Amino acid sequence: MSAKQYKTVGEEAWKNNVEKVNAELFIFTYGSLVVQLVKDYEDYTAVNKQLDKMGYNIGVRLIDDVLARTGLEKCADFHSTAEVISKVGFKVFLNITPSVQNWSSDGKEFSLIIDDNPLNDFCELPPRAVQDGLWYSNVFCGVIRGALEMMQMQTEVYFVRDVLHGADVSEIRVKLVKVLDEEVPANDE
Amino acid sequence: MVSSFAKSFGSVLYRNFFKKESTYFTTVVLSGVAFSLTFNTMFEKYWNKKTAGLKWEDIKDRRSIKRQEEMIHSVFIINRSGGLIYSKNYNTHIAQLSSNEALIFAGTFHGIHALATRIAPGGRSTSARDMGIQTIDTKNFRLHCFQTPTGIKFIAVTDLLHTKLTDVLNRIYELYSDYALKNPFYNLEMPVRSDMFDTKLLQLVQAH
Numbered sequence: 001m002s003a004k005q006y007k008t009v010g011e012e013a014w015k016n017n018v019e020k021v022n023a024e025l026f027i028f029t030y031g032s033l034v035v036q037l038v039k040d041y042e043d044y045t046a047v048n049k050q051l052d053k054m055g056y057n058i059g060v061r062l063i064d065d066v067l068a069r070t071g072l073e074k075c076a077d078f079h080s081t082a083e084v085i086s087k088v089g090f091k092v093f094l095n096i097t098p099s100v101q102n103w104s105s106d107g108k109e110f111s112l113i114i115d116d117n118p119l120n121d122f123c124e125l126p127p128r129a130v131q132d133g134l135w136y137s138n139v140f141c142g143v144i145r146g147a148l149e150m151m152q153m154q155t156e157v158y159f160v161r162d163v164l165h166g167a168d169v170s171e172i173r174v175k176l177v178k179v180l181d182e183e184v185p186a187n188d189e
Numbered sequence: 190m191v192s193s194f195a196k197s198f199g200s201v202l203y204r205n206f207f208k209k210e211s212t213y214f215t216t217v218v219l220s221g222v223a224f225s226l227t228f229n230t231m232f233e234k235y236w237n238k239k240t241a242g243l244k245w246e247d248i249k250d251r252r253s254i255k256r257q258e259e260m261i262h263s264v265f266i267i268n269r270s271g272g273l274i275y276s277k278n279y280n281t282h283i284a285q286l287s288s289n290e291a292l293i294f295a296g297t298f299h300g301i302h303a304l305a306t307r308i309a310p311g312g313r314s315t316s317a318r319d320m321g322i323q324t325i326d327t328k329n330f331r332l333h334c335f336q337t338p339t340g341i342k343f344i345a346v347t348d349l350l351h352t353k354l355t356d357v358l359n360r361i362y363e364l365y366s367d368y369a370l371k372n373p374f375y376n377l378e379m380p381v382r383s384d385m386f387d388t389k390l391l392q393l394v395q396a397h
Binding site for chain 1: 371377
């Protein structure tokens with residue numbers, strides 16, 4: 001399937017199969033969650049880690065929802081995986097389509113460029129948080145990592161820059177570590 | 190001799206039936222009724238014999254049996270590692286698997302399914318990976334399997350009239366993602382115990 005077809009799949013699913021909630025309720029819920037984590041852990045690195053963990057737990061469940069609703073099949077290569085993440089995954093759940101850029105030469109790393117992150121609305125990070133490197137939307141990284149792990153892809157996902165840190169766009173880097181061979185372990189014969 | 194007998198028979202007939210107008214009339218009416226009754230019963234007997242086994246009374250029961258055959262007998266869900274996480278029987282007329290047997294069935298099927306994807310001609314090229322076992326046919330039933338890209342298997346046992354069950358199995362996948370996965374207290378890879386899922390699945394099965 002081409003990028004264009006994925007786009008149609010994503011738009012169809014967004015239009016027909018998704019229940020919408022009030023965006024502000026969602027943004028405030030996420031905001032208060034992050035703030036509570038900051039209060040509890042008093043350490044921004046730990047907060048990043050917690051957000052990533054939460055995202056992971058969301059991701060491993062979310063992936064089946066996407067697949068059940070869109071009927072997509074297994075991707076042939078990592079390039080189409082990237083297209084599905086941006087054009088179907090982000091579209092269905094957040095109604096944004098980050099662009100896929102900066103492919104590494106071996107085709108195992110790419111960046112998702114997000115211009116308009118809905119979670120960032122109304123949010124301004126205090127200077128301390130910027131200095132200590134709080135990635136406010138770090139939950140995305142976890143979600144992507146969890147979802148890809150269910151598809152037998154072990155990945156590393158991390159924020160490179162964030163609008164909230166003063167960058168002009170947010171960038172999430174996705175790196176494929178290895179493809180776990182499915183079902184039967186190699187020495188099971 | 191003959192003529193005298195005929196003459197006497199004629200006269201008996203005349204004296205008893207035709208002489209009086211009222212008896213004549215009654216005779217005609219009675220014999221008419223008698224004839225029509227015998228004709229009707231005779232013809233109905235003949236008709237029933239000729240159309241035996243084709244009439245509504247005969248096929249009414251058979252149709253309802255057929256209706257029962259046209260159903261989904263049972264549903265199984267197998268997780269990524271071959272564990273049985275859901276099994277439900279919808280037909281009381283067929284033999285039931287004990288829970289232990291069901292677990293063995295799940296594990297065995299998982300293994301065979303995995304092997305089937307490997308023995309497919311065309312090797313291990315990821316683009317054309319085989320889907321594994323999709324149906325198993327026996328003389329009396331057909332087993333349908335749908336594996337999601339994440340490795341969960343949805344299995345339905347039906348009669349032979351169901352040829353393609355992909356839609357239904359995909360609907361079960363949707364129900365699973367809605368009522369099991371979205372429940373925050375559901376643990377992944379664990380048996381599904383959700384009343385809501387049970388109800389929705391029952392509705393789905395009954396509609397097919």
